[in-house]
Amino acid sequence: MDDFDFPRVLNAIADPIRLAIVTQLAAAPGDLSCGSFILPVHPSTATHHFTALRQAGVIHQFYAGTSRMNVLRRDDLNAVFPGFLDSVISAAAKASTPAR
Amino acid sequence: MDDFDFPRVLNAIADPIRLAIVTQLAAAPGDLSCGSFILPVHPSTATHHFTALRQAGVIHQFYAGTSRMNVLRRDDLNAVFPGFLDSVISAAAKASTPAR
């Protein structure tokens, strides 16, 4: 079902906006709605990035009323690519490129 | 001097050809000349990919006679992004996308 394609995962998080989504999601205590992210792009562009992350398997999305919630798939990613997500999160925290 | 830009590093290794370069370099006992890589692209395209990796700081290149040698910058990357390169190499070994 979810056979992760590693280059695709890399490509997903390589975009500064999408990396910002991942880091904000990683730093948040719980799930986040699309609108609660701090992103310097138009909402329709944000939708595009959320879709890219979801299709790569990095996040999971579900509706809660009118809001669309986003979940980081930590466990799944850790199972398939051990240590990868953690190193990305800490690396992104260090070299903080403020998403363009 | 080398202040690594993490999204740029991600972008560099996100390309299947360039990921293949990194994995072949990681698997090799020593350095490799450009021509000794197994890549499904034209040499001039390969040059383009080597340049991208070098500019991102992933590899170092130097001339040895008529050959251009390539070195994976393991230590530098590990110092700045601990655990990242290792997780990438093992992830790439698992989800072997055969470089298109």
Added chain:
DNA sequence: TCATTAGTTTGATGCTTATCAAAATAGACT
């Protein structure tokens, strides 16, 4: 029911980038 809030879809646009072919460079060897 109407308005509001949240997000998506659909074009359209412009930029980046991967690719190849052909010509150019440059060292090594004869």
Added chain:
DNA sequence: AGTCTATTTTGATAAGCATCAAACTAATGA
């Protein structure tokens, strides 16, 4: 000098992708 090997440079082409605006959908709440 001349040839071979190895790689780069230069165009040129085509595809992908990030972006925004405007219109659409859908749930909430007055």
